[in-house]
Amino acid sequence: MRLRLARERLAEAVTEVARHHTVEATTALDAYAVLIASAREDLHAASGDTSANLRRYAETLLEHRYIVATEYFDLPRDTRPVLAAAITAAAAQYTRTRARLSHREQESLFFKEEEVRWAWEQAQAADAQGL
Numbered sequence: 001m002r003l004r005l006a007r008e009r010l011a012e013a014v015t016e017v018a019r020h021h022t023v024e025a026t027t028a029l030d031a032y033a034v035l036i037a038s039a040r041e042d043l044h045a046a047s048g049d050t051s052a053n054l055r056r057y058a059e060t061l062l063e064h065r066y067i068v069a070t071e072y073f074d075l076p077r078d079t080r081p082v083l084a085a086a087i088t089a090a091a092a093q094y095t096r097t098r099a100r101l102s103h104r105e106q107e108s109l110f111f112k113e114e115e116v117r118w119a120w121e122q123a124q125a126a127d128a129q130g131l
Contacts, residue, residue: 002042003060010064014071017079024083030049033089036118037063042068047121054097055105061094062112073126081127087120 002119009032016025043053068086098106 002035002039003057004057004108006032007028007060007064010067011033013086014068014075017075017083020076020077020079022082025079026085027083029082029089032086032122036089037092040097043097051102051105054100055109058094058097058114059100060107061090061097062109062116065090065116066119069116069123072123073131077131078128 008126009028013025013028013032014023016028019050039057043050043057045055065087068083098109101109
């Protein structure tokens with residue numbers, strides 16, 4: 001449930017950035033960060049085998065980062081940098097979660113990680129070039 005709400009806050013932030021409303025986008029991104037951290041805490045507190053849930057959580061975070069990175073180019077140049085907070089929050093939670101996965105599960109996420117990394121690097125390069 002928290003991850004669904006987090007995705008809604010992320011979509012809200014993207015919409016607010018498109019409208020040039022950075023304050024509202026920042027508010028949505030703050031809520032996003034709290035929700036994904038709370039979802040991770042829920043997983044950590046869960047009893048029993050949660051490897052499938054951890055993997056789903058990790059994949060969801062990668063998906064969120066990819067969404068932001070690919071939508072980035074279509075957003076106004078002056079307001080879109082505020083979305084870096086979503087990337088930072090999701091990356092921090094992803095790193096913590098990835099460490100709890102088995103080596104095999106970590107390796108299976110390699111190509112998704114690389115796609116997300118590449119997409120975000122392209123977004124940052126666009127900002128650096130003033131695109």
